[in-house]
Amino acid sequence: xxxxxxxxxxxxxxxxxxxxxxxxxxxxxDPAAVKLGDDGYWRDKNGDPTxxxxxxxxxxxxxxxxxxxxxxxxxxxxxxxGSGSSFxxxxxxxxxxxxxxxxxxxxxxxxxxxxxxxxxxxxSFGDNKNVTCYLNDIYVxxxxxxxxxxxxxxxxxxxxxxxxxxxxxxxxxxxx
Ligand code: HEC
Numbered sequence: 492x493x494x495x496x497x498x499x500x501x502x503x504x505x506x507x508x509x510x511x512x513x514x515x516x517x518x519x520x521d522p523a524a525v526k527l528g529d530d531g532y533w534r535d536k537n538g539d540p541t542x543x544x545x546x547x548x549x550x551x552x553x554x555x556x557x558x559x560x561x562x563x564x565x566x567x568x569x570x571x572x573g574s575g576s577s578f579x580x581x582x583x584x585x586x587x588x589x590x591x592x593x594x595x596x597x598x599x600x601x602x603x604x605x606x607x608x609x610x611x612x613x614x615s616f617g618d619n620k621n622v623t624c625y626l627n628d629i630y631v632x633x634x635x636x637x638x639x640x641x642x643x644x645x646x647x648x649x650x651x652x653x654x655x656x657x658x659x660x661x662x663x664x665x666x667x
Contacts, residue, residue, distance in 0.1 A: 519590050522638055531656025532627050539591040540627040542635040548647055555649035557632025560625045572643040573636045586637035595626055624663035
């Protein structure tokens with residue numbers, strides 16, 4: 492496990508500048524799915540979104556959706572299947588130590604690596620519903636990649652979309 496030193500320094504620096512004590516982000520913890528939420532997403536024991544993969548390799552619908560969304564929007568910079576590129580980090584590794592709220596914050600707000608003087612920018616996706624309505628999906632997909640529960644490529648089998656999932660999706664896409 493490694494935590495990029497530049498990020499740690501940045502977090503400390505931002506903490507000092509704002510006078511706020513920076514709490515170390517919690518690692519994501521046990522990914523076991525314990526409960527299906529009303530929104531159609533599986534949750535772990537902490538209530539965070541997680542994946543559910545059956546013994547025969549069938550993935551839950553959100554994980555499959557996450558695979559599709561990741562590989563349509565994020566892979567151009569982060570590499571196919573979250574495996575990284577010379578431009579942006581391997582998210583399959585990042586999620587070993589990054590918790591859900593940190594992940595969501597970076598995707599919604601974006602981030603710029605200005606401490607290293609590099610011109611690498613993680614764009615903000617906060618106003619892109621094709622991303623914000625599928626944040627949980629992308630997260631659970633990458634979480635499954637980070638634990639090794641899911642290999643590279645398209646998951647061979649996936650569960651059908653549930654009514655709860657569909658309702659939640661429709662509501663999110665319709666909201667202004
Ligand atoms: C235009 C290129 C680009 C696209 C598209 C992009 N990212 Fe990024 N992303 C980056 C770069 C560059 C960084 C590293 C920024 C830094 O070092 O501060 C990054 C960092 C991140 C991080 C933090 C990783 C870490 O280890 O700290 C997350 C999480 C992330 N991106 C998620 C996503 C997701 C999810 C998508 C798709 C919805 C996406 N990104 C699309 C360029 C991109």
